[in-house]
Amino acid sequence: MKAITMNASMRALVKSILGAMLGLFLGLMICWFTGESPIKILKILFQSAFGSGYDFGMTLFYTAPLLLTGLAVAIPFKSGLFNIGAEGQLTMGALAASAVAVVAPNVQSPVLAIALAVVFAFVGGGIWGAIPGFLKAKRGSHEVITTIMLNFIAAGVSAYFTLYVLKDPNSAQAETLLLPSVYHLKAFECFNGAPMGPLIFWLLALVVFLYFWMWHSVWGYELKAVGENEKAAGVYGISKQKIWMSSMFLAGGVAGLVGIIEVLGNSHRFKIGFSADYGFVGIAVALVARGNILGIIPSALLFGILQKGAGSLDLETDKVTRDLSYIIQGLIILGVAAEGLWTRKRK
Amino acid sequence: MQSIQKLALVLGSLLVLSHSAMAEIKVGLVLEKSGKDDKSFNASAYQGVKRAEKELGVTTKTVEAPDNSAYESLQRAFSEKKFDIIVAVGFHQLESVRNNAARFPNQKFVLVDEDAKMPNVRSVMFEEQEGSYLVGALAALHSKAGKVGFMGGMDVPLIRRFQLGYEAGVKKINPKAEVLSNYLGVTGEAWNNPPKAKELAFDQFNRGAEVIFVAAGNSGLGVFDAAQEKNKLAIGVDSNQNWVKPGYVLTSMLKHVDEAVFDSIKLYKEGKFTTGLIRYGVQSKGVDYAMDENNAKLVTANDRKKLEALRADIITGKIKVPDYYLIQNGQKKK
CATH class of the missing domain: 3.40.50.2300 (Response regulator)
Structure with a gap:
């Protein structure tokens, strides 16, 4: 039994890789029309992602939030829910992380301070995720609609708090007060200024942990049972309501941890508009990973590289702009989604 | 007589050419997310740079940031490519300019819409x-x-x-x-x-x-x-x-962002580039009300x-x- 599942997931992996390669190939062909050599474009993307310690650090900085938002989409997906609200959830998580200094300004121990901020970010995002989970479970409201709407509400709430409650009076910008240094995360020296440190290992560990938890816990089993067939799961006494609420809480909490990367690791404050649409790109990350939790790691890295490379394409070429990066992203998603391309031959 | 004039013209232009080739000034422009087609603020900065390219013979390169975390790495790339001036447009770039100005103390920056308070940054603000x-x-x-x-x-x-x-x-x-x-x-x-x-x-x-x-x-x-x-x-x-x-x-x-950007590049070319906060108000007509044939009858x-x-x-x-x-x-x- 186990051999079959491994086999199936291996096949899915191969399909994903082929799809991504096809998308990348088509994208590079497009540059050919503009007169830029595809090899040059590939080289620029590679250089931009791994060319120096700083570049690599920035690539990881873009990858890290996508690991989390990829999870935030993939986990509820296994229970049959489509979470489009990761953007709002990460906004609330980041806002909560920046509010921690107001609640506890005199924490001395860095470990305690950071643990506190993690709890804040997780619960902040988690509540924002649990609301659509609750509405789905109790009222049957479709989660696609409610999560989209909650994205806008999160933008409004965070703007209110940023401008009127936590505002930095010395700044003309829409940003909150600077966190005390006890809350700042360290970055690696070798990244030469890129805001990423040991946190990346913690995040990778989180992905691996959730992978095993999904496969080896009762909750993970129940989650998948509801996702496969909620009626059958109900017959076995599994409450779909409980699963929906808890999976959305977990998803929101994980998305909320993006706040740790940004607020504690990077700008040390909440800034309106900090997210490079991480919540939405997370949907693509989960799709390319085909819902495989471990697959999120390479998938997030791929999108991180393309996000980092967008500006470099603009900088290093005369004709190609940042938009090519988005075209490649779109083609990769299409390549992976075009499942029939790879399966038809088997039948 | 005419041939002498022609000769002088050719020699003169040669001199100008060789001069500009020797001291080619490279200007890097980092725009906000909304980019050079926003018909407004970023477009104005872009026009200023393009005008400098035409009238002052400088080389320019424009990039549009894909997201709000990209400013620092784009400015940094310009700096590592030895651009003479980096023009950063918009208040979103304040922190990234401050960080890069500290990292590259010999690099000259122009920041529009915020005061960077750094010794190598010319901060341009408008009295809106x-x-x-x-x-x-x-x-x-x-x-x-x-x-x-x-x-x-x-x-x-x-x-x-x-x-x-x-x-x-x-x-x-x-x-x-x-x-x-x-x-x-x-x-x-x-x-x-x-x-x-x-x-x-x-x-x-x-x-x-x-x-x-x-x-x-x-x-x-x-x-x-x-x-x-x-x-x-x-x-x-x-x-x-x-x-x-x-x-x-x-x-x-x-809001004459174009003028402010053009002026900065011009001053650099003439060797008169200054840093610190420069304010453009109604006096210098950096901010003004627009008059042209479209509203001549209204006003x-x-x-x-x-x-x-x-x-x-x-x-x-x-x-x-x-x-x-x-x-x-x-x-x-x-």
């Missing part, structure tokens, strides 16, 4: 409240019932600064006038939502506003549409937008006389235009 004051006065002159409107894009301190100056200008002409005001939103989407701007403009016009000043980037187009349909007036912002709907755009509050000679009198009073300090930034800081001290 002064220009807004003048268009506010003009709006009041064109409102018989004493009701005008203000429409802001995203609710940020910069736009509050426009609003405060505008309201003061309106009240200067007609102390009893009422200013209706709306903001389009709290996310970046607010700069790019013409349909919502149009609906809110209809609402303001229906409540009796006769002129609406819109400071909302791309969304302003919706207000111009509404003004045309209701046969009322609108006031544009940043670039000269009088041409968008001739006859319905009373004027535009100009009478009498109006202009009054506006020029106000301008003179602002310059001499007889009129103190309230500045939202200062008020904001004042609140902190209390």
